[in-house]
Amino acid sequence: MxxxxxxxxxxxxxxxxxxxxxxxDDPMSTDAIYNAMIALKAQYPEGMSWTNxxxxxxxxxxxxxxxxxxxxxxxxxxxxxxxxxxxxxxTFSYSDVRVGDILRMNNDTxxxxxxxxxxxxxxxxxxxxxxxxxxxxxxxxxxxxxxxxLLTRYPEKGEDSIPEQPETPEQPTxPTQPTxPTxPTxPxQPTSYEVSEWAKERVALAVETGLAAESLGxxxxxxxxxxxxxxxxxxxxxxxxxxxxxxxxxxxFTDTSDPVILQxxxxxxxxxxxxxxxxxxxxxxxxxxxxxxxxxxxxxxGSIPAVISTAFADDASVSSWAASAVAFMSDKGIVSGVGxxxxxxxxxxxxxxxLLISLKMFEDLK
Numbered sequence: 001m002x003x004x005x006x007x008x009x010x011x012x013x014x015x016x017x018x019x020x021x022x023x024x025d026d027p028m029s030t031d032a033i034y035n036a037m038i039a040l041k042a043q044y045p046e047g048m049s050w051t052n053x054x055x056x057x058x059x060x061x062x063x064x065x066x067x068x069x070x071x072x073x074x075x076x077x078x079x080x081x082x083x084x085x086x087x088x089x090x091t092f093s094y095s096d097v098r099v100g101d102i103l104r105m106n107n108d109t110x111x112x113x114x115x116x117x118x119x120x121x122x123x124x125x126x127x128x129x130x131x132x133x134x135x136x137x138x139x140x141x142x143x144x145x146x147x148x149x150l151l152t153r154y155p156e157k158g159e160d161s162i163p164e165q166p167e168t169p170e171q172p173t174x175p176t177q178p179t180x181p182t183x184p185t186x187p188x189q190p191t192s193y194e195v196s197e198w199a200k201e202r203v204a205l206a207v208e209t210g211l212a213a214e215s216l217g218x219x220x221x222x223x224x225x226x227x228x229x230x231x232x233x234x235x236x237x238x239x240x241x242x243x244x245x246x247x248x249x250x251x252x253f254t255d256t257s258d259p260v261i262l263q264x265x266x267x268x269x270x271x272x273x274x275x276x277x278x279x280x281x282x283x284x285x286x287x288x289x290x291x292x293x294x295x296x297x298x299x300x301x302g303s304i305p306a307v308i309s310t311a312f313a314d315d316a317s318v319s320s321w322a323a324s325a326v327a328f329m330s331d332k333g334i335v336s337g338v339g340x341x342x343x344x345x346x347x348x349x350x351x352x353x354x355l356l357i358s359l360k361m362f363e364d365l366k
Contacts (some may be wrong), residue, residue, distance in 0.1 A: 016229045034080075037076045037079055037115060040076060044072075044133050046136075048132060050128055051069070051131050051134055052068035052070055055071045056075045057074075058074035059082070060078070060086035061077050062088060068339075069110050069112070071112075071127065072126065072128070073113040074102075076227060077113060079152075081153040084184060089152060097150065098152065099155075102150070103147040104113075105139075105148070106344055106347075118222075119141075121144075123136055123138055124139055126339065130358055135196075137210055138191075138196070138198065138221045180263075193218050193220050194221060195220045205353040206356065208236060209362060211233035211236055213260065214248050215231060215260065217351075219351075224351045226281070227280035229354055230269065230319065232358055233270070233292045233358075236259055236358045239362055268295055279283070285346050285348060286347050286349055288350075291322050312330070
């Protein structure tokens with residue numbers, strides 16, 4: 001496979017393809033690559049319909065083109081790199097990932113293109129995400145390293161000829177409004193946080209509704225931990241019930257005494273991972289998030305019917321203990337798939353995504 005791809009790429013080069021050089025006379029910064037891709041957002045906005053019927057012919061070689069998520073990634077890639085040939089990296093490190101690279105993910109079923117690179121996650125654009133275009137989802141370093149391969153169009157040259165990663169463009173923040181003094185026992189709501197452009201309006205509403213716990217930190221683009229989601233579940237319950245949750249009477253776990261986690265455990269929203277541990281710093285999986293949200297719903301008096309399978313193409317990979325919750329939350333429109341009718345139950349979610357689904361549950365089921 002690798003040999004065939006190498007021969008194909010060599011043939012493309014031998015045909016005399018003109019390729020712009022990375023050098024002092026023709027600088028190609030990652031800022032320019034980012035700007036070239038993001039410029040297409042006006043023509044292909046968030047939520048625009050994009051399915052496997054949408055195809056694109058690629059200029060990068062290796063593949064002639066593709067439809068759906070592949071076609072969208074190829075289109076943005078050409079906007080950034082023109083006719084530069086691509087290279088496939090089936091083995092790579094996280095430090096190899098650059099702005100404009102294409103990742104093939106989710107067991108070789110979904111392609112995304114990198115907009116930003118952070119120390120522990122990347123921000124991506126993607127087509128055919130729930131049959132539409134999506135800008136700004138965060139993907140953890142762990143998910144990136146589980147990719148099947150990476151397509152890059154940066155030349156294979158010395159480090160001095162390849163542009164370094166720029167600092168991530170800062171997201172503008174709304175001016176902080178003065179707040180009334182609160183009682184010392186009240187949790188402090190975050191007044192400043194970083195969030196993806198596509199999520200700003202809804203996240204601001206989630207914060208205003210009271211769904212954002214102080215423990216979420218200031219960067220809502222990173223993936224959410226079990227401790228942070230437990231706190232979000234408690235805040236959601238308080239917002240929907242109009243009641244303050246009392247302090248837990250005793251500790252349920254050996255690896256945490258966080259009072260909010262203990263509150264969530266008392267309410268039945270969370271449970272341990274075995275051996276008396278909660279594992280507060282582990283990342284929440286998508287199916288765990290669905291179960292926690294469904295637990296909030298049932299605590300409020302709702303009923304979730306038992307199901308055998310979900311409506312997703314990858315329902316076989318949904319854990320049996322999560323199937324009813326995933327199916328119910330999907331049917332209610334609270335949670336959705338990741339594209340190509342897949343739920344990706346063991347995938348992770350960002351803090352901003354957790355706030356958005358919590359807000360949707362608050363609005364739809366209150």
